[in-house]
Amino acid sequence: MAIFEAINVHGGYGGMNILNGVNMSIEQGEIGVIVGPNGAGKSTMLKAIFGLLHVNEGSIALRGEDITNADPTVLVSKGMAFVPQEKNIFPSLTVHENLEMGAYSRKDSFQHMLDQVYEFFPPLKDKRKQPAGELSGGQRQMVAMGRALMMEPSLLLLDEPTAGLSPLYMNEIFDRIITINKAGVGILMVEQHAKQALRIAHKGFVLAAGQNRFTDTGENLINDPEVAKTFLGG
Amino acid sequence: MPLNTLALQASDLSCERDDRHLFSDLTFSLSWGECVRVLGPNGAGKTTLLRGLVGLNHYVDGAMRWSASVDGRPPFLYSGHKTGVSAHLTVAENLRYLVGLSGVVLTDAQVDEALASVGLTGFDDSLGSELSAGQQRRIALAQLYVEGMPRCWVLDEPFVALDKKGVAELERHLARHCALGGAVLLTTHHEPTALAPRPLMLQGAA
Amino acid sequence: MKSLIGKRELILFGLLLLAIVVVFGLFGSAYGTRMLVEIACYAIIALGLSIQWGYAGQFNAGVMGFVALGGFFAMFFSMPINDDFWGSDLPGQLGGVFLRIAIGLALIYGASKLNRFGLSPKLRTVVTVLVAIVVYFWIKSNMVPVTQAIERDADFIGGLGLPPWSGWIVGGMVAGFVGYFIGRICLGLRSDYLAIATLGCAEIIKAFLKNEDWLTRGIATVSPLPWPVPQPIDVGFVAARAMYFSVTAVMIMAIYFLLHRAYHAPWGRMIRAIRDNEISASAMGKDVNKRSLEIFVLGCFLMGLGGATLGTFNGLFDPSGYVPLNHTFLVLVMVILGGPGNNTGTIIGAAVVYIIWIMSEPLALWILQVVTSAGDAEAQANLASRALQARVFSIGLLIVLVLRYAPKGLLPEKIQQHN
Amino acid sequence: MNEFIFFVNNVLISGAVSGSVYAIGAVGVTLVFSIMRFAHFAHADMMTLGAFIVLILTTLFPGVGAVVGLPTAFVLMPIAMAVTAGVAVGIDRAFYKPLRQHNVKPIVIVIASLGVTLMLQGLIRLFAGTSSRSLYVDEFKQIFRIDVPFASRPLVITEPQILLLVVTIACVVGLHYFLNKSRMGKAMRAMSDNPDLARVSGINTQTVIMVTWIIAGSLAVIAGTLLSLDVTLKPDLSFFLLLPIFAAAIVGGVGHPYGAIAGGFVVGFAETMAVFNWAVLLRPLHRAFPNLFELPANLTLVGTEYKIVVPFFILIAILVWRPTGLFKGKVI
Amino acid sequence: QEIKVGFLGGFTGPIESLAPGILQGAQLAVSQVNAQGGLLNGRTLSMPTADTTCVDASAASNSADRLVNSEGVVAIVGGLCSGATIAAANNAGIPGNVVMISPASTAPAVSDINDNDLVFRTVPSDSFQGIALARLLLSKGIREVAVTFLNNDYGRGLADAFVAEYQMSGGQVLANVAHEEGRADYRSELGNIASSGAETLVVLAYADGSGQTIVRQAYESGNFLQLVGADGMVGDALVNAVGAQALEGMIATRAGSPEIEGADVFAAAANAVNLDPNAVYAAQAYDAAFLLALAIEKNGSADRDSLSDALRSVATAPGEVILPGEWEKAKRLIAAGQDINYEGAAGSQEFDAKGDVPGVVVEMVVRNGRFETLGLID
Numbered sequence A: 001m002a003i004f005e006a007i008n009v010h011g012g013y014g015g016m017n018i019l020n021g022v023n024m025s026i027e028q029g030e031i032g033v034i035v036g037p038n039g040a041g042k043s044t045m046l047k048a049i050f051g052l053l054h055v056n057e058g059s060i061a062l063r064g065e066d067i068t069n070a071d072p073t074v075l076v077s078k079g080m081a082f083v084p085q086e087k088n089i090f091p092s093l094t095v096h097e098n099l100e101m102g103a104y105s106r107k108d109s110f111q112h113m114l115d116q117v118y119e120f121f122p123p124l125k126d127k128r129k130q131p132a133g134e135l136s137g138g139q140r141q142m143v144a145m146g147r148a149l150m151m152e153p154s155l156l157l158l159d160e161p162t163a164g165l166s167p168l169y170m171n172e173i174f175d176r177i178i179t180i181n182k183a184g185v186g187i188l189m190v191e192q193h194a195k196q197a198l199r200i201a202h203k204g205f206v207l208a209a210g211q212n213r214f215t216d217t218g219e220n221l222i223n224d225p226e227v228a229k230t231f232l233g234g
Numbered sequence B: 001m002p003l004n005t006l007a008l009q010a011s012d013l014s015c016e017r018d019d020r021h022l023f024s025d026l027t028f029s030l031s032w033g034e035c036v037r038v039l040g041p042n043g044a045g046k047t048t049l050l051r052g053l054v055g056l057n058h059y060v061d062g063a064m065r066w067s068a069s070v071d072g073r074p075p076f077l078y079s080g081h082k083t084g085v086s087a088h089l090t091v092a093e094n095l096r097y098l099v100g101l102s103g104v105v106l107t108d109a110q111v112d113e114a115l116a117s118v119g120l121t122g123f124d125d126s127l128g129s130e131l132s133a134g135q136q137r138r139i140a141l142a143q144l145y146v147e148g149m150p151r152c153w154v155l156d157e158p159f160v161a162l163d164k165k166g167v168a169e170l171e172r173h174l175a176r177h178c179a180l181g182g183a184v185l186l187t188t189h190h191e192p193t194a195l196a197p198r199p200l201m202l203q204g205a206a
Numbered sequence C: 001m002k003s004l005i006g007k008r009e010l011i012l013f014g015l016l017l018l019a020i021v022v023v024f025g026l027f028g029s030a031y032g033t034r035m036l037v038e039i040a041c042y043a044i045i046a047l048g049l050s051i052q053w054g055y056a057g058q059f060n061a062g063v064m065g066f067v068a069l070g071g072f073f074a075m076f077f078s079m080p081i082n083d084d085f086w087g088s089d090l091p092g093q094l095g096g097v098f099l100r101i102a103i104g105l106a107l108i109y110g111a112s113k114l115n116r117f118g119l120s121p122k123l124r125t126v127v128t129v130l131v132a133i134v135v136y137f138w139i140k141s142n143m144v145p146v147t148q149a150i151e152r153d154a155d156f157i158g159g160l161g162l163p164p165w166s167g168w169i170v171g172g173m174v175a176g177f178v179g180y181f182i183g184r185i186c187l188g189l190r191s192d193y194l195a196i197a198t199l200g201c202a203e204i205i206k207a208f209l210k211n212e213d214w215l216t217r218g219i220a221t222v223s224p225l226p227w228p229v230p231q232p233i234d235v236g237f238v239a240a241r242a243m244y245f246s247v248t249a250v251m252i253m254a255i256y257f258l259l260h261r262a263y264h265a266p267w268g269r270m271i272r273a274i275r276d277n278e279i280s281a282s283a284m285g286k287d288v289n290k291r292s293l294e295i296f297v298l299g300c301f302l303m304g305l306g307g308a309t310l311g312t313f314n315g316l317f318d319p320s321g322y323v324p325l326n327h328t329f330l331v332l333v334m335v336i337l338g339g340p341g342n343n344t345g346t347i348i349g350a351a352v353v354y355i356i357w358i359m360s361e362p363l364a365l366w367i368l369q370v371v372t373s374a375g376d377a378e379a380q381a382n383l384a385s386r387a388l389q390a391r392v393f394s395i396g397l398l399i400v401l402v403l404r405y406a407p408k409g410l411l412p413e414k415i416q417q418h419n
Numbered sequence D: 001m002n003e004f005i006f007f008v009n010n011v012l013i014s015g016a017v018s019g020s021v022y023a024i025g026a027v028g029v030t031l032v033f034s035i036m037r038f039a040h041f042a043h044a045d046m047m048t049l050g051a052f053i054v055l056i057l058t059t060l061f062p063g064v065g066a067v068v069g070l071p072t073a074f075v076l077m078p079i080a081m082a083v084t085a086g087v088a089v090g091i092d093r094a095f096y097k098p099l100r101q102h103n104v105k106p107i108v109i110v111i112a113s114l115g116v117t118l119m120l121q122g123l124i125r126l127f128a129g130t131s132s133r134s135l136y137v138d139e140f141k142q143i144f145r146i147d148v149p150f151a152s153r154p155l156v157i158t159e160p161q162i163l164l165l166v167v168t169i170a171c172v173v174g175l176h177y178f179l180n181k182s183r184m185g186k187a188m189r190a191m192s193d194n195p196d197l198a199r200v201s202g203i204n205t206q207t208v209i210m211v212t213w214i215i216a217g218s219l220a221v222i223a224g225t226l227l228s229l230d231v232t233l234k235p236d237l238s239f240f241l242l243l244p245i246f247a248a249a250i251v252g253g254v255g256h257p258y259g260a261i262a263g264g265f266v267v268g269f270a271e272t273m274a275v276f277n278w279a280v281l282l283r284p285l286h287r288a289f290p291n292l293f294e295l296p297a298n299l300t301l302v303g304t305e306y307k308i309v310v311p312f313f314i315l316i317a318i319l320v321w322r323p324t325g326l327f328k329g330k331v332i
Numbered sequence E: 001q002e003i004k005v006g007f008l009g010g011f012t013g014p015i016e017s018l019a020p021g022i023l024q025g026a027q028l029a030v031s032q033v034n035a036q037g038g039l040l041n042g043r044t045l046s047m048p049t050a051d052t053t054c055v056d057a058s059a060a061s062n063s064a065d066r067l068v069n070s071e072g073v074v075a076i077v078g079g080l081c082s083g084a085t086i087a088a089a090n091n092a093g094i095p096g097n098v099v100m101i102s103p104a105s106t107a108p109a110v111s112d113i114n115d116n117d118l119v120f121r122t123v124p125s126d127s128f129q130g131i132a133l134a135r136l137l138l139s140k141g142i143r144e145v146a147v148t149f150l151n152n153d154y155g156r157g158l159a160d161a162f163v164a165e166y167q168m169s170g171g172q173v174l175a176n177v178a179h180e181e182g183r184a185d186y187r188s189e190l191g192n193i194a195s196s197g198a199e200t201l202v203v204l205a206y207a208d209g210s211g212q213t214i215v216r217q218a219y220e221s222g223n224f225l226q227l228v229g230a231d232g233m234v235g236d237a238l239v240n241a242v243g244a245q246a247l248e249g250m251i252a253t254r255a256g257s258p259e260i261e262g263a264d265v266f267a268a269a270a271n272a273v274n275l276d277p278n279a280v281y282a283a284q285a286y287d288a289a290f291l292l293a294l295a296i297e298k299n300g301s302a303d304r305d306s307l308s309d310a311l312r313s314v315a316t317a318p319g320e321v322i323l324p325g326e327w328e329k330a331k332r333l334i335a336a337g338q339d340i341n342y343e344g345a346a347g348s349q350e351f352d353a354k355g356d357v358p359g360v361v362v363e364m365v366v367r368n369g370r371f372e373t374l375g376l377i378d
């Protein structure tokens, strides 16, 4: 059974629809990657999934349970986590507190996750007590990822997690994502580093103008000449 | 007069933050027609350096000399890691505002033209907050297509959030700019293909 | 252009007329005419706020201060000349003080320009502040004996014996002048800051008028004030008030006409463009700051003017009588209820709200009386003044209700397509 | 020595007392601002409201204080805090929340809060009249006159002043721990930083807003009650507090709780120092060297009648030179 | 039908505890008139009230406007606070041609209203009380004082009169500071005053307003050994509010009733209706109301015209003496065309050209938690 499935999603900001029937699904333990040009609706789709904007038509389900237009707080408690594309940290909170906020709705101890995040992103460990706003662009991105991992989510939505990261860290992040994924976490992420991302993806979705243009395995999409030409930049 | 051949001359720059040296004894220059890319891993101090050079922070010590500027306008065009796009202004207003910082006033036609160059045709009345991340980046980049802007560009991570086409177009534009005698100082983690910037390593980085 | 008066306006006017007739019937025509004049004065003030808030989105929470300034100048210009003062050597001494003030200001100004002579801006600021402090004490020590002498020997300096309307105009101008300074400082900041700053400014103006007894007679009130038309003592209440009303009515019409003209001129188009596209002034260059400052000053001018007409009509100048409730919030409700930026709406709003304001007292009194069903006279008197407080509540309630259910007011501003 | 005691009494103690009131008030304003992004003008009236509730309680249950040895009003204050907190939450639900959900500009909510100000004042006056009242219903204020060696004047401090200072310190410490150690406190800071991300992190923003009002309301009651114990209770108390409190909040940097506390004391001390007659302190010097200089009887910066000018000028100066406040507030 | 004489007083605001007693004094006169057959052929006298709030001039003139224009009163008893009286007279009373008799407005400025002979008072001016207060303090050996006065017509007028006399007779005024009504805290003002070194504080203000707060805080500060007040501060409500131990020994003055027959008659009548005859200005209010009733009867109609002439005629000698309560007798005499001369509860009420009356000032002191009258000051 698909752990996550979105069928024919229409939605947008205010009156106008940005998404015009998007379909997506990923199975337990899969990585899905969304690629597409600027303004295609990738971020909008993630927001729609996470209940941050209204879905006018279509349905979204998590492990078969309908979560269309559910409140983000509910989704978090159902094991979803989301790293937005921008403004994804709390700048005046320390790195440590940022991570704690990630675990806000956890009632149990999350010390092991803290350790794990610091292990994932060693630069953060030194800067634990520093306000996250004082970090460099890449370090912030790490904080954002770390924050999302704190809930030990079963489905992780990532909007351009590698933006502004050095190639070294980008590869690290992809490795981490694979590791997390191996542990059984479903991943749905938007990437502009499309090739690298599709390489680790089980499924790829190419969005344009709020609709699926191509949906296939990562492999196939990379090898599809049309996709490569228009969306992966040669 | 070195200042006429150099867009920027910086010598003995140093910066200390969090009780550690991000860089020290950094000396470099940027000539017209040249593109320099500041290199270093995350947290190396690239952003700090650029902001220090353009006067947005006081952490960077040392001598920095920009080429002389025309009638009191800033001698450089800076576009930051954060795009500086205001959520409450429309796209056109945002652009006017940004170029206004360099003392340039645009006609409606010029606005349309610049927006078209970055693929934002038709968005001029949308609010900044109503744009996707890549589109916001494009507003900031639209100033690079405006006539009469300073010729020395300081760009922090200009490629972030751009799609493949956008990246390629920007690379081409930067290359063209240098070929026409402009100067570019940038940071990016993206490996450019159509552009061959001179690397400037920030040493001592973590 | 479509006809100026739409159906909605007609209905509102009709209802308003009915309400006015009812008031005349219930409380007599002396009271009724008085209400009309007060409505007219408040309408002028409200127009001032309406263009600030409606045209330019500036929220001025210090209407009271500008109104009080107007009231003061109405008094100052129109009161007869005080021979105790002018006949002594006090005017000369006071002139000396003013001369010193002028010298002091020149010194401060000079200090603030020291950077031209190579002083670093930081040092210049320090020097300027020091100079300002010294000048302040110098003037203070020179001024206090003179003002005390005036208070002792002449009560206060009295008026200038000029026609009231001259005071009205000067009052408006000074209000505009004060508005200019506040605007210069606050218009570029968040709108809440403008609100707080104007609120504070109003209190300062009031404190000044209350405590500079040599100039204003302080809390001891000045009355009666001369009118530009015959006064009740000569022709009776109704006739005198009716004449006063005609003067204010003419003023409103003139202001209305001028605003209408300006609004449809290029200046007005620019203003609307600024307002419609909202905030960040700098997006379109310095002109925006200038335009919004103009609007702010114009608004303050109207408030001062209205305040002056109101002051003259009340026949007394009592700085402590200026309270935010009557002179800031009441006006605010008039504007938001009437429709910010819509002049017709604002005038109607002024009338509606003023009638509600007046009527809420007897209404609340009646309710209170029914509830407590008549105690002794003392309790009755007490009830009456409690009922007065019902006004405070009803104005507050009106504000939140309008904001929630009719955020654009009774007569929303007509958004015309321009360009 | 006497002169020094006089200085302590009139500047240090008074300044600390009014500073505390401003600080507690400004914290409330600043918290509301940082969570909901609007200047809550009705805050000072929540102080008055709280004090009136205390007054009602004190009239109903006089003598409670005698049992504990503290003023009755102080003992009953927690009940009023609970009530006022409830009222604050109710006001938000009824008046601010609908506007928020309509996504109006913040200034519109500011205007609504002015409306709420008037409603609160109207109600208070309608039921309690306009006169001033004492919160000491059947007791009298305890005054401590502490004799100091080498001085004939005693140090004077009253019971409510001591309570106020103690409670202020307790509030500051408590707030510090709450904001930095507790889950909810951190959530509040998170929400003030980035409300959208707070929602995404699973923070229930409605709850945070509610808690904010509860804290703001309770703090308002503390400030209002202790101030009224110290002076008297009047329905229009709030008008005199509004400006200093906002000045304090802005001086400290809006949205910055510690800044608000510092701002409160800055404004408080500035006020007392501005109206203090500095000639008093120079008198000993003058006595020692009578011919050195001439000492005027009155050397005050501004007359007491212009006290209100002090916060205003501080406010303007900050707006001109450093609109983000001493501690770099959130937004300008 | 009814004939209306309005009562204009500060029922709320800084004399709210004094106003009720004053109103009752006036109402006593009204009820006596009505009980003894009413006026002008059996019409009854009624007394609508209006609140001036004492300190807000606009409120005062609005209330007076209402009495004059909406209620249609023939005359007015009031106002009480001087500022309110002046505002009401200038803006409603005088333009409306309404006679006003104030039972309490003591400010010298009231004499100088340009009033077409419409404004009177049954209480002596503060130029009188101020002198009396100055002499009283000097006679007690108090030679240095600090003065703080309410910044209005009353406070300022009284302070001027007091300070002039006190300094002329050798006293020293170390500080003379105005303060403003309605604040919750006067400690900075008091601090400033105390910095002058004075140990006696003269507070010229109102008992339910700034006066109360000031004496309370003056006591708390411990900077003053002796508190002094005037008519505005006299009232047991003040003692109850501030606390007896704080006020014990406070000295005050007020306009009193001289030892005349009318005073005793009034006292008896007042006691009969449970009204404290010594309540501040109750007797004066009684006189004002009674005089107005007499004047209306004398004038022969409920018209406002020529009422002030009638008032002067009934109030001043010569004429058959009328004492408080003697309404039937007065009516009879007036009907018979005889001249009468009212000799009232608080004085003989002989109006001078400005509408003022002579009178006496008494010394008060707080003892055992109450204001006690010690006797006339000469």
Ligand SMILES: Nc1ncnc2c1ncn2[C@@H]1O[C@H](COP(=O)(O)OP(=O)(O)OP(=O)(O)O)[C@@H](O)[C@H]1O
Residues within 6 Å of the ligand: A127, A133, A134, A135, A136, A137, A138, A139, A164, A166, B017, B018, B022, B040, B041, B042, B043, B044, B045, B046, B047, B048, B049
């Ligand atoms: N406001 C600040 N206060 C204190 N330290 C800061 C502040 N801003 C940045 N830093 C620190 O300075 C160092 C350099 O940051 P900078 O932003 O210049 O890095 P960068 O090279 O641009 O990195 P990236 O590629 O991730 O953007 C980092 O370690 C960061 O934590």
Ligand SMILES: Nc1ncnc2c1ncn2[C@@H]1O[C@H](COP(=O)(O)OP(=O)(O)OP(=O)(O)O)[C@@H](O)[C@H]1O
Residues within 6 Å of the ligand: A013, A018, A036, A037, A038, A039, A040, A041, A042, A043, A044, A045, A085, B129, B130, B131, B132, B133, B134, B135, B161, B163
């Ligand atoms: N808040 C908003 N209100 C209205 N329209 C919006 C809003 N945010 C985005 N849009 C519009 O929705 C479309 C899709 O935006 P979205 O952010 O989903 O793009 P994206 O695919 O994530 O692009 P990018 O690669 O640039 O991040 C864009 O055309 C944008 O203008």
Ligand SMILES: CC(C)C[C@H](N)C(=O)O
Residues within 6 Å of the ligand: E015, E018, E080, E081, E082, E083, E104, E105, E106, E107, E154, E206, E231, E232, E233, E281
């Ligand atoms: C009632 C009195 C205290 C009034 C006071 N004598 C005054 O003239 O204002």
Ligand SMILES: [Mg+2]
Residues within 6 Å of the ligand: A042, A043, A044, A085, A159, B132, B133, B134
């Ligand atoms: Mg996006």
Ligand SMILES: [Mg+2]
Residues within 6 Å of the ligand: A136, A137, A138, B046, B047, B048, B081, B156
């Ligand atoms: Mg960077």
